[in-house]
Amino acid sequence: MIAYFVADVHLGRKSDGRFLRWLHKIRGEVNHLFLVGDIFDFYFEYHIPEAYNEVMHAFTQLIHKGTKIYYVLGNHEMYPWERLKSMGLWVGDRIAVDIGPNKVFVAHNLEGLSRGQKFMLRSKAGHLLSSIVPRATLFEAGLLWAKTSCLWDRLRNRRRMWNKIEANWATLRNHYDVVVVGHYHTPCVKERDGSKLIILPVWTKSWGYLKYEDGEWRLIQSRR
Template sequence: MNINISATQKVFFASDFHLGAPNRKSSRKREDKIIRWLENIEEEAAAVFLVGDIFDFWFEYEKVVPKGFIRFIGKIAAMRDKGIPIFFFTGNHDLWMKDYFTKELGIPVYHHPIEVEINHKKMLIGHGDGLGPGDKNYKVLKKIFTNKLCQFLFKWIHPDIGISLAEKWSNSSRVTNENKQEDTFKGEGEWLWKYCQSVEEKIHFDYYIFGHRHLPLELPVGKKSTYYNLGEWVNQFTYGEFDGNTFQLLKFKK
């Protein structure tokens, strides 16, 4: 994918909104802040990359999608109507996104990292779950969750029951991760950083842009590359901005 932007345009990146968590009240407050951010950037946005775990849970049945998030969905629909390209990536909480956003809004949905070139700067962009060494338990779970037969069987559960079960699982998963202190810097054990280093040995990218870790990071990858983690919007409200020459992590405070 190639994107060319003018001197007055920027490309924006954000991940881990976790809309729906931990409850309706706090999710709605966060949703309003996300909309203010989108309103703040849309005049200069050449494109927006939403890099996974946008929803704390999402499962597309053949005729049903999860209830809620209508203000957020309405805002990105309005941005698409203005001609602003938006790109969605699935994360470990919204693995089951399919073609609803593509058919309704013209927003492509990616399930794996993709290569993007913006003004001759090469980027590898993805959510980041299941990449790099370690985290073997999750990698096994991901194979189950992405298995076509498992998805086929799950969709026959009534949505009221299936979504309720999934929301409970999502909440318990988040509590487990907090107990493991997954949002603390692991130094040389940062497995996404290691993944970027292994990729850079084979093919060069100027920027590696991921989410999932819930920790804003800017780390060197070799001498000419940088790994950025976008952080999250439950507490930190961080995002990435690229002006055609420079990538930077920023915090939205409005």
């Protein structure tokens, strides 16, 4: 059984040819594909640029070849997700699955969303407010917000962030063999008490991803 995990592709106005080629390459090979948040830099269901449609078509082709796709929501992606659900993707904030002999927990991050993000990205009220704004204006504002959000994440106190990660992992490893997250821009594999914490690479920096095959977990990265 083969499973891939990829996060933080941050598709904007333009297509990412490397990501599309990778999706085509793994078609027919991968059993499970986990999209671990922030695949799109800003997603709003009623204004979808052509670059996003190309990726969605690639998702459809994978599904037709028998791949099960899980979309774990990130902190740049806006409610609702009916289109992706109708295509056959599983969509949610986090998921617990069995992969081989392992119980695996997958989320974009271990801290959740801020109150403002929950309102804008997940609530019906936030969705209604966003539907009033002209589509082009909403999309441009969303891209600007996404870039600002990324900058703020990088400026946060790193030690405080790692303390939160460690605290949440301490709870999760009592129940899961492997915890997989994106978001943190610090790819690594940590092991403790028989549990693994795997932080995914940022696609935009290294074209990196996580591969599971025959009991082996492997981070794969390419130098730009």
